Each structure stands twice: as structure tokens, then as C-alpha cells.
Amino acid sequence: MSKIKCQCGHENPYGTELCEKCGRPLSEKAKKSDIVDMRYEGSSRRSQTYKSSIVDKIWNFFSSVKIGVSIIAAVLIASAIGTIFPQKFYVPATTPEGYLEYYERLYGTVGKLYYELGLYDMYNSWWFKVLVGMLATSIIIASIDRVVPLYKSLKKQRTRRHPSFMKRQRIFGEGDVQNTEESLVKAEEKLKAMRYNVKTENGAILAEKHRFSRWGPYINHVGLIIFISGILLRGIPGFYVDEAMWLREGETRNIVGAPGYVLENKKFTLENYTKEEAEEVFGEALDKNGTIAKSYTTDVTLYKQEEGALPGSESLKKVEDYSINVNKPLKFDGYNVFQMDYKLDELKNMTFHLVNKSSEESLGEFTVNLSDPEKEYDLGNGSTVNMLGFYPDYDGIKDGEPYSKSPVPNNPAFIFQMNTPDKPKGEKSFVAIRQTLEVEENDYAIKFAAAETRNISGLTIRKDKTLYILLLGGLVFMIGVIQGMYWQHRRVWIQEDTEGHLLIAAHTNKNWFSLRKELDTLRETADLPAYIDRQDPELDKPEQEGDEEIWT
Amino acid sequence: MDLVTISSNLLFVSFVAYLVATLFFGGAIKKSKSEKAYHNSKWGTIGLVITIIGFLTHLGYFFTRWAASGHAPLSNMFEFTTAFGMMLVGAFILLYIIYRTPSLGLFALPIAIIIISYATMFPTDVTPLIPALQSKWLFIHVITTVIGESILAISAIAGLVFLVKNIDMTKKSKSRFWIEAVMYTLVLVLGFVISSTTFKVMDYEAEFTYIDRDQAPAEITYHVPPLFGMNEYEAMTPEKMTPWVELPPIINAQKMSSLVWSIAVGSVLYVLLRLIARKPLAAVFQPLAKKANSQLMDEIGYRAVLIGFPVFTLGALIFAMIWAHEAWSRFWGWDPKEVWALITWLFYAAFLHLRLSRGWEGKKSAWLAVIGFVIIMFNLIAVNLIIAGLHSYA
Numbered sequence: 001m002s003k004i005k006c007q008c009g010h011e012n013p014y015g016t017e018l019c020e021k022c023g024r025p026l027s028e029k030a031k032k033s034d035i036v037d038m039r040y041e042g043s044s045r046r047s048q049t050y051k052s053s054i055v056d057k058i059w060n061f062f063s064s065v066k067i068g069v070s071i072i073a074a075v076l077i078a079s080a081i082g083t084i085f086p087q088k089f090y091v092p093a094t095t096p097e098g099y100l101e102y103y104e105r106l107y108g109t110v111g112k113l114y115y116e117l118g119l120y121d122m123y124n125s126w127w128f129k130v131l132v133g134m135l136a137t138s139i140i141i142a143s144i145d146r147v148v149p150l151y152k153s154l155k156k157q158r159t160r161r162h163p164s165f166m167k168r169q170r171i172f173g174e175g176d177v178q179n180t181e182e183s184l185v186k187a188e189e190k191l192k193a194m195r196y197n198v199k200t201e202n203g204a205i206l207a208e209k210h211r212f213s214r215w216g217p218y219i220n221h222v223g224l225i226i227f228i229s230g231i232l233l234r235g236i237p238g239f240y241v242d243e244a245m246w247l248r249e250g251e252t253r254n255i256v257g258a259p260g261y262v263l264e265n266k267k268f269t270l271e272n273y274t275k276e277e278a279e280e281v282f283g284e285a286l287d288k289n290g291t292i293a294k295s296y297t298t299d300v301t302l303y304k305q306e307e308g309a310l311p312g313s314e315s316l317k318k319v320e321d322y323s324i325n326v327n328k329p330l331k332f333d334g335y336n337v338f339q340m341d342y343k344l345d346e347l348k349n350m351t352f353h354l355v356n357k358s359s360e361e362s363l364g365e366f367t368v369n370l371s372d373p374e375k376e377y378d379l380g381n382g383s384t385v386n387m388l389g390f391y392p393d394y395d396g397i398k399d400g401e402p403y404s405k406s407p408v409p410n411n412p413a414f415i416f417q418m419n420t421p422d423k424p425k426g427e428k429s430f431v432a433i434r435q436t437l438e439v440e441e442n443d444y445a446i447k448f449a450a451a452e453t454r455n456i457s458g459l460t461i462r463k464d465k466t467l468y469i470l471l472l473g474g475l476v477f478m479i480g481v482i483q484g485m486y487w488q489h490r491r492v493w494i495q496e497d498t499e500g501h502l503l504i505a506a507h508t509n510k511n512w513f514s515l516r517k518e519l520d521t522l523r524e525t526a527d528l529p530a531y532i533d534r535q536d537p538e539l540d541k542p543e544q545e546g547d548e549e550i551w552t
Numbered sequence: 553m554d555l556v557t558i559s560s561n562l563l564f565v566s567f568v569a570y571l572v573a574t575l576f577f578g579g580a581i582k583k584s585k586s587e588k589a590y591h592n593s594k595w596g597t598i599g600l601v602i603t604i605i606g607f608l609t610h611l612g613y614f615f616t617r618w619a620a621s622g623h624a625p626l627s628n629m630f631e632f633t634t635a636f637g638m639m640l641v642g643a644f645i646l647l648y649i650i651y652r653t654p655s656l657g658l659f660a661l662p663i664a665i666i667i668i669s670y671a672t673m674f675p676t677d678v679t680p681l682i683p684a685l686q687s688k689w690l691f692i693h694v695i696t697t698v699i700g701e702s703i704l705a706i707s708a709i710a711g712l713v714f715l716v717k718n719i720d721m722t723k724k725s726k727s728r729f730w731i732e733a734v735m736y737t738l739v740l741v742l743g744f745v746i747s748s749t750t751f752k753v754m755d756y757e758a759e760f761t762y763i764d765r766d767q768a769p770a771e772i773t774y775h776v777p778p779l780f781g782m783n784e785y786e787a788m789t790p791e792k793m794t795p796w797v798e799l800p801p802i803i804n805a806q807k808m809s810s811l812v813w814s815i816a817v818g819s820v821l822y823v824l825l826r827l828i829a830r831k832p833l834a835a836v837f838q839p840l841a842k843k844a845n846s847q848l849m850d851e852i853g854y855r856a857v858l859i860g861f862p863v864f865t866l867g868a869l870i871f872a873m874i875w876a877h878e879a880w881s882r883f884w885g886w887d888p889k890e891v892w893a894l895i896t897w898l899f900y901a902a903f904l905h906l907r908l909s910r911g912w913e914g915k916k917s918a919w920l921a922v923i924g925f926v927i928i929m930f931n932l933i934a935v936n937l938i939i940a941g942l943h944s945y946a
Contacts, residue, residue, distance in 0.1 A: 293683055326686070327689075338880075338881035481862040481865065
């Protein structure tokens with residue numbers, strides 16, 4: 001495509017609206033407009049210039065702000081839909097049937113539909129990911145489409161602009177002053193005092209400040225892209241670990257997801273606020289709400305397996321003792337171990353007596369370790385008890401057999417065979433909590449004596465190498481938005497035209513009120529023509545002194 | 553006097569100060585003939601001084617309560633909403649000093665007053681912190697979010713002034729309908745305050761047993777007459793009102809009753825106001841907005857978004873993620889409150905793009921600012937009360 005040559009002699013790329021150097025309107029649209037569109041300095045943007053090939057079309061689609069905003073709106077609406085009912089990960093179910101049952105039971109037909117449309121796990125759905133991908137594409141393409149030409153034209157801009165450019169600015173003034181030269185000198189001084197960068201070119205001034213704020217939007221978009229790439233990286237193995245484990249008091253186990261590390265749970269403590277310590281300030285709140293938890297703590301010891309040791313061997317090296325608290329995870333080697341959950345008082349051991357039913361005499365006692373029960377217990381006086389069956393989470397009889405719904409000892413039941421000197425063949429008895437069944441009438445019985453419980457800590461193990469990338473993305477984004485939003489790019493042009501009139505024009509990318517205030521201060525020092533803000537019809541007239549006719 | 557009492561007295565002083573300051577801003581508008589006089593009005597300056605006094609006592613409330621409880625008072629609905637009102641006034645003071653527009657004060661302070669009244673309808677007891685909240689991030693994350701949201705709220709207030717001024721209230725139109733709907737909603741909040749306060753003064757209590765959503769028996773106490781009953785309810789205080797309808801277990805009938813009472817009382821109040829004024833409420837306020845410069849209101853609204861958006865991003869997303877990673881082991885979990893913070897963020901991102909690239913200024917931009925405020929309020933009120941998640945501490 002051919003270049004456009006401006007009357008001032010500068011060659012502009014094809015599609016340029018305003019000459020990069022002098023600002024003369026080049027396109028028909030720019031020539032016709034009263035106030036020129038200064039958004040990207042009237043530069044030639046690829047998306048506005050090339051429209052034929054398929055690449056152009058894709059490029060133009062994603063560089064459009066209209067499309068960009070539509071994608072944002074789509075993500076926004078989808079996200080909102082995802083909060084109508086709880087998402088999958090907050091639902092206490094594991095199977096598809098379980099989920100369906102949950103949503104249908106609580107939310108009826110709508111809930112069923114929510115499940116069937118996949119909205120119950122919406123944020124992981126392919127189409128939500130596609131939307132976010134499109135958003136990222138749009139951010140990249142729209143930014144490149146704008147930043148390159150903007151940079152070029154701001155770099156090439158000339159101090160003296162063509163009057164047709166000046167006249168098409170939103171803030172513009174024209175008039176005669178007593179001493180043009182003096183006005184220009186004073187204006188230059190004052191603008192410098194107001195921290196403008198001032199350039200002069202025989203009878204023309206260009207004062208500019210905070211151009212860097214124009215790069216803010218592109219920098220914050222880079223931040224967003226870094227953030228999104230960070231999230232993509234989590235898919236790569238080794239970058240991201242997310243595991244959970246239950247660790248009982250007294251247990252020492254390999255840490256799930258962190259090979260080579262072993263954790264011992266020494267004690268789990270749940271502490272509530274007590275009335276004594278909190279009486280004065282919190283008393284009323286505790287009265288109303290009942291108990292309020294103060295802390296969940298797991299005291300642990302972290303061990304590391306010696307280098308070269310075989311897995312499972314006992315060569316452990318202690319790393320540290322630590323108290324894991326909510327908000328205070330255990331940190332080692334890029335891993336974090338969090339206090340997430342707990343269960344109090346799980347049965348650990350149960351102690352029973354073997355008794356003679358008629359005499360109620362005990363033949364001795366034995367203790368069953370519920371996590372590792374033995375097959376035979378010798379009571380030492382010729383009597384033994386054999387464990388024929390163990391049902392840790394007994395839930396009734398199914399198909400003529402006792403049934404355990406889980407391996408967790410929530411409701412343990414046993415089938416014992418009691419071998420006593422009287423009955424060497426043994427008697428069988430089914431023993432559950434508050435229940436004993438016998439096949440035939442027995443002479444002996446197993447009686448519950450005592451139980452020992454322990455607490456369990458629910459721990460989550462995370463390793464996330466992408467965190468620093470995400471943090472960097474956030475930081476770059478913040479720098480970008482602050483740079484772009486807390487500063488404004490302002491320019492003031494003052495020049496004497498060929499007929500000896502003084503022209504003044506100004507532009508800012510936002511915050512026109514403050515720019516006008518600056519111009520008013522400038523006019524207090526230097527004798528300059530009055531200006532108008534052509535987009536503010538309500539501007540109070542008498543505030544400016546000077547040529548008042550332009551207000552009517 | 554103990555610290556907690558001093559603290560609530562200081563809050564009361566602020567409340568009164570904001571009421572008085574509103575009157576002075578009204579005076580500033582009535583008394584000034586030209587725009588210049590309006591910007592430099594003595595009434596306005598007095599209004600500002602009183603607002604600043606109110607803001608200082610409000611800060612006093614905040615820090616004495618902090619001293620009393622030992623943690624930043626940002627841990628429940630009352631504390632959060634009060635801080636929101638405080639920062640709203642703070643943001644207003646900042647923008648008033650830059651732009652000196654009494655009209656903004658005339659709308660901002662009453663809204664701050666409504667927000668503070670709303671806050672005091674929730675339990676005001678000082679509660680100890682649950683383990684998840686015991687972190688330095690409670691203060692850092694929440695205060696940054698509150699500041700960001702209150703600056704964004706100022707943009708909605710500037711938008712409201714713009715709309716009240718510029719919508720033609722003599723002709724029937726969509727804009728006229730919606731601006732009146734905004735006024736009606738504000739009256740409904742007053743309805744909530746009035747109905748809750750009335751029943752509180754009467755010491756109304758009705759107790760029920762019911763079966764909750766997990767099919768477990770539970771108990772509940774109503775502080776308003778129970779229009780709706782919980783799932784399979786049974787009255788423990790049968791001498792009190794019998795509910796009209798029993799609701800399914802997923803709906804909290806107690807909150808529903810409060811809501812309906814608020815709407816009923818608010819609607820009656822609205823009808824009364826309309827009968828007295830004999831015109832839409834927006835038309836009543838129109839003369840008070842007339843003296844504001846539209847261009848300036850548009851700019852204040854835009855500038856508030858420009859200032860507030862980065863602060864909101866930092867507090868509600870970045871600090872939130874850092875804390876979420878410390879406390880819940882993941883920086884993002886699609887918890888409803890998180891999602892609605894993201895929605896708020898996306899909304900203002902769209903707002904900025906529409907404004908920068910598609911030239912949505914004036915009315916369109918003002919409406920967007922009002923909608924943004926509605927989203928923030930939705931996240932504060934509805935997400936806490938209706939959509940239960942990790943954040944519903946209230």
C-alpha cells in the first residue's frame with residue numbers, strides 16, 4: 001500500500017487520519033469533523049486499514065473494543081450464573097448420582113437442570129475456558145493494534161502544528177494579544193514551572209507532561225497476560241501439587257504429593273473462647289452465639305528421608321517441630337501444609353472383658369487396636385478370644401452378613417469366638433455398640449469396658465511454582481493501572497499563525513476539568529487568548545476574562 | 553465508660569454530624585445565585601467542616617472499637633458496612649476539596665447515613681475472631697477493599713446527580729422510570745431500618761423449631777412477626793403470630809419475613825411521600841441537582857472510577873488472593889464472594905473500555921456507574937445473606 005504524503009512533506013503510513021508530524025487532517029472523515037478524534041493520535045491502525053484477508057478479519061475481530069467488551073460481559077454473566085447454586089466442590093457428594101440427588105433434592109427441577117447443563121462445575125467447563133482464552137487473545141491483539149502506531153506518532157509529533165489541527169481540538173482559542181513575543185516567553189516560563197516539558201519552534205510552543213501515562217493500559221494488559229499464562233503453567237507436572245490427607249494423632253506418614261518427606265501428628269487441639277478470658281468485651285457475643293472457636297492447631301514433626309535411603313526404611317532425619325495453625329501453614333521446600341479440617345474423638349482402642357454370664361465374673365480383659373486389630377487375644381488363664389470378623393463402620397446386615405460402609409471405625413462391630421476352659425470348642429458372639437447377638441445361648445459374653453479416642457487433622461498439601469508468576473502479573477497490572485489512571489497525558493500548543501494571531505489548543509486523554517484549571521492559571525501569568533471547551537456548554541461564562549463573545 | 557460504649561457514642565456523633573452537614577450543603581445550593589458563588593459558598597465550607605468533624609469521630613469509633621476488641625473492626629456485617637459508610641464520606645471529602653460541589657454532598661451524605669443505619673440493624677456486639685480471620689490480612693485486605701468500593705460508590709453518586717439533573721421528569725420515559733426505581737430502592741432500605749427498629753424497640757421475638765436443608769432439626773428466633781414459616785416449623789411461642797405460608801428448606805423464611813416487612817413498610821412510606829410531594833421523588837430532588845455542572849459531575853464520576861478501580865483491584869483481588877492462599881490454601885476457589893468481586897472488577901473494566909474507546913459519556917456513563925454500585929451492594933447484601941459461602945460471617 002502506498003504512503004500518504006502530507007503537504008508539510010512528511011510521509012505517513014497508509015490509513016493515517018492526521019499527519020504524524022504537523023497534524024493536518026488527511027482522511028475525508030478527519031477533514032469533515034469539527035473536533036478531531038485524538039484517541040490514537042489519528043495514526044494508522046492495522047485493524048482500521050486492512051480488511052480483506054482472513055488473517056485481517058481475525059485480527060480485526062479481536063482488536064475491536066466492542067468485541068472485547070462483549071467477551072468481558074459474557075465472562076461476567078457466566079460467572080454470575082455459576083454462583084446461583086453451590087459449585088461441585090462445595091457439595092458433599094462424590095458420584096454423579098450423588099450430585100444429581102443433591103441438586104434435585106434441594107433445588108428441584110431447576111437444580112436438576114443446573115446439574116444436567118453442567119453449570120454445577122461451570123468454571124471448569126470447556127466453554128468457560130474458551131471464553132477466557134478469547135479474552136486473552138483480545139487483550140493481546142487489541143493492545144498491539146494500538147500501542148505500536150501510538151508510540152510512533154507520539155515520537156514523531158512536531159512542535160508547530162498546522163492551524164487546521166489546532167482548530168479541531170476540543171480546547172481551542174484564537175485572538176490577538178498586545179505583545180505576542182512576550183506572551184510566548186511568559187507562557188513558556190510558566191509552563192515549565194508547571195512541570196511541562198516545553199519545546200519551541202520559531203513562534204510555536206508544545207508543552208507536554210506525563211506522556212508515560214499513555215503506556216499504562218498496555219502495561220496493565222501485559223500484567224494480565226502474565227497472570228493468565230501463570231494459570232496455564234499449572235497444567236505442567238511438577239509446577240502444581242494439590243493433595244489432602246488425614247493424619248491421626250500419633251501417626252507418622254509419608255506426605256502425599258511430597259516424596260521424601262514424612263510427617264508425624266503429635267497432637268491436634270481445638271480451642272474455644274472461654275467466658276473467663278473474654279468476659280468483658282466478648283461476653284455478650286458468646287452468650288448469643290454459643291461457643292466460638294479460637295484455634296485449630298496440629299503439632300507436628302517434619303522428617304526427611306536420608307538421601308539414598310530405600311523408601312519405607314527407617315532412616316529419617318528430623319527437620320523441624322511446628323504448630324500448624326489456620327493462617328500459619330508449615331512451609332518447606334516449596335510446599336505448604338495447611339490446617340484445613342479435623343475430626344474429634346475417633347475411636348482408637350476398645351477394651352473388653354470376657355465374663356461368665358451367670359457368675360458375672362471376669363476372665364480377663366483385652367484391648368483391640370481398631371486401626372490394626374489382632375486375630376487372637378490371649379487372656380493368660382487358658383482363655384483366648386479370636387476375632388472372626390471386624391466391621392469398623394457397621395451398618396446393618398446385608399445378604400446375611402454384617403456390612404461395613406467404610407474402613408473408618410465410626411461404629412465398630414465384631415464377631416468374637418470365646419475359647420474358655422469350660423467350652424474348649426468356643427462360643428460365637430456378635431458384638432456391636434449396645435448390641436450383642438448370639439447364635440445359640442452362650443455361657444460367656446464379651447462386655448465393653450473402655451474406649452480410647454484420638455483426634456484427626458485434615459491437612460492440605462500444596463506446592464505452586466506459578467505463585468510468583470501470578471504475583472508478578474498482579475504487580476505489573478497494578479503498575480499499569482496506576483500509571484495510566486493516576487496521571488494524565490496533557491499537551492498545550494501555543495503558536496502564532498501567519499497572520500499574527502495567537503492560537504492556543506490543548507488536549508488531555510482524560511480529566512479535562514483539571515487541564516482547564518491549569519490553562520486558567522497559565523492565562524493569569526501570560527497574556528493569551530480566551531479558549532473554549534467545546535464539549536462543555538454549561539461552563540460558567542464569567543469565570544474567564546477576555547474575549548467573551550465566543551461564549552454566545 | 554468502657555471503650556465499647558465510647559466507640560458507639562462516637563459513631564452516633566458522626567451520624568448526627570452527617571445529618572447536619574447535609575442541611576448545610578442544601579443551604580449552599582439554595583443560597584448561591586451563580587456557579588462561582590456556588591463553588592465558593594460559605595454554607596458549603598461549613599458543611600465541609602462539619603462533615604470532617606463527623607469523619608474524625610467516625611475514625612474515633614473505628615479505633616476505639618479496635619482497641620476494645622484487639623482486632624480491626626472489619627469482621628462482620630455491622631463493622632464492614634459502617635466502615636464502608638465511613639470511607640464513602642472520606643472519599644467524598646477528598647473529591648469535595650478538589651471540585652467543591654455542594655450537590656455531591658447533598659446526595660453523598662444521605663446515602664452514607666442510610667448505609668450506616670442499615671449497618672446498625674445487624675448485631676453490633678464485639679465478637680472474637682474465628683481462626684480463619686486471625687491474620688494481619690484481615691485489616692489489609694478488608695480496608696483496601698472498603699476504600700476501593702467507597703470511591704467507586706462516589707462515582708455512582710455523581711452519576712445519580714447527573715441523572716437527576718438531566719432526565720426530563722415531565723415526560724414518560726425509560727430513564728424516568730429507572731431513576732424513580734433507584735429512589736424507590738433507597739426508600740426500601742429506609743423501610744428495612746424502620747421496620748427492624750420498630751420491632752426491636754417492641755422486643756418482638758417468636759421462636760420455632762424446624763427441619764433444615766440437611767434434614768436435621770434446628771431452632772430459629774424471629775425478630776419480626778413471622779409472615780413465612782421455616783420448613784416443617786413448629787411454634788415454641790404459640791401466642792405469637794402464626795406464619796401464613798411454609799417455605800421449602802432452601803429458603804430462609806426468617807430472612808424472607810424481614811425482607812417482606814421492609815418492602816411493605818418501605819412501599820407505604822414511598823406512597824406517603826408521593827402523596828405529600830405529588831410528583832416523583834426524583835423530580836423533588838431535581839432542583840437540588842440543577843446547579844451542578846453536568847460536565848463536572850461526569851468527570852467526577854469518571855475520575856472516581858479511575859481512582860477507585862486500582863484500589864479495588866489491589867484490595868478485593870490481589871490482597872484477597874494472597875490471604876486466601878494463606879488461610880484456605882488456594883488463592884482462588886470460586887467462592888460466591890470471590891466471584892462477585894471478580895464480576896465487579898469485570899464490570900468496571902467494561903465501563904472503562906466503553907468510556908475510553910466507545911465514547912460512552914454523560915448519561916450512559918452515569919447509568920453504568922449506578923449499576924456498578926448496585927453490583928457492589930449485591931455482593932455486600934445478597935451474597936452474604938442469600939448465597940451462603942465462606943464469607944458469610946454475618
